[in-house]
Amino acid sequence: MPGLFDPWSIGSLSLKNRVVVSPMCQYQAQETGNVTDWHLVHYGSMALGGAALMIIEATAVLAQGRISVHDVGLYAPEHESGLRKIVDFAHLQGTKIGVQLAHAGRKADIPGPIVAPSEIAFSNRYAVPQALDREGLKAIREAFVKAAQRAVDAGFDFIELHAAHGYLLHEFISPLSNQRTDEYGGNEQGRLRFVLEVIDAMVEAVAHKIPVGIRVSATEYHPQGYNERQMTDYCKEFIRHGITVLDVSSGGNVPLVPEVYPGYQVGFANMIKQAVSVPVIAVGMLDDPKLAEYVVRSGQADAVAIGRGFLRDKHFAHTAAKSLGYEVEVPKSYERAYR
Numbered sequence: 001m002p003g004l005f006d007p008w009s010i011g012s013l014s015l016k017n018r019v020v021v022s023p024m025c026q027y028q029a030q031e032t033g034n035v036t037d038w039h040l041v042h043y044g045s046m047a048l049g050g051a052a053l054m055i056i057e058a059t060a061v062l063a064q065g066r067i068s069v070h071d072v073g074l075y076a077p078e079h080e081s082g083l084r085k086i087v088d089f090a091h092l093q094g095t096k097i098g099v100q101l102a103h104a105g106r107k108a109d110i111p112g113p114i115v116a117p118s119e120i121a122f123s124n125r126y127a128v129p130q131a132l133d134r135e136g137l138k139a140i141r142e143a144f145v146k147a148a149q150r151a152v153d154a155g156f157d158f159i160e161l162h163a164a165h166g167y168l169l170h171e172f173i174s175p176l177s178n179q180r181t182d183e184y185g186g187n188e189q190g191r192l193r194f195v196l197e198v199i200d201a202m203v204e205a206v207a208h209k210i211p212v213g214i215r216v217s218a219t220e221y222h223p224q225g226y227n228e229r230q231m232t233d234y235c236k237e238f239i240r241h242g243i244t245v246l247d248v249s250s251g252g253n254v255p256l257v258p259e260v261y262p263g264y265q266v267g268f269a270n271m272i273k274q275a276v277s278v279p280v281i282a283v284g285m286l287d288d289p290k291l292a293e294y295v296v297r298s299g300q301a302d303a304v305a306i307g308r309g310f311l312r313d314k315h316f317a318h319t320a321a322k323s324l325g326y327e328v329e330v331p332k333s334y335e336r337a338y339r
């Protein structure tokens, strides 16, 4: 089995190692959705840190789909130029860069009405959403496509669809948040319909240029929610519709926090990995390099996404490579630090 610093690929995208920077909201964008100097420095410094692929934070496809008013957006053409600067800098450092496209659904904490599959609030701290009608669904599908095209124009190498953590696409999949009686609800086929329509539209628009992946919550940790076995079947369906990598997280659609410990989500990634033929990324407290190496070498996942480990150490991948005894290829200006 390959190790953490062996190459792999997502569709046509070749990656030099199996360390991915997990998408992490910074809440540092202007209220217009434009990135700021924060993003250039934050992502720029991680682009120097040795990960093969960095995935930019949940980026809103519509203003109404922002988690907060300080989310990054790709819902207008003017959002492209700031992101292109980050993309170009990452490319100069040999780092591939993706963007996670998202709609927050009922977890949007912004002024004005919010939308979801059904009129069920996430918790009593959140507004009651309006149930989307056919026109609203069409507008969101089109917004995902437009944002994906802008991502291609800005030079991104990869798009990850955010269907995890209780945001809009997850809300459609889940019987806890989707209690619709039309063709977008009811049984599993109905609950998957909107996600599959979004995948189809995005794949048709951009997959000939860059690969499209998806982040899922494998389980909802709730007896009436879906579980990891059902999500494994859903993932097979996503792949049939053109998804080329699965990023396996969990939870987020009900206000409870599961017990967490190093590698707590790896079992979910492994279950899905054994059932599919596209690569799978594991995530969640994997920032002990030996553990990350073990997860990949034991074939439980093809790659690991690291979140907080990169916030603490922007050069996490170099640090990990050095501690595992791999030869470290660092930017020329930093070579003396690794001799």
Ligand SMILES: Cc1cc2nc3c(=O)[nH]c(=O)nc-3n(C[C@H](O)[C@H](O)[C@H](O)COP(=O)(O)O)c2cc1C
Residues within 6 Å of the ligand: 022, 023, 024, 025, 026, 057, 058, 100, 162, 164, 165, 215, 249, 283, 284, 285, 286, 287, 305, 306, 307, 308, 309
């Ligand atoms: C500050 C912060 C922001 C996050 N924002 C996102 C996000 O935008 N999209 C997402 O899918 N997950 C998000 N997450 C979850 C991380 O991507 C990751 O799955 C989680 O932190 C577990 O990995 P870790 O233990 O390596 O941090 C965020 C996590 C943190 C700490």
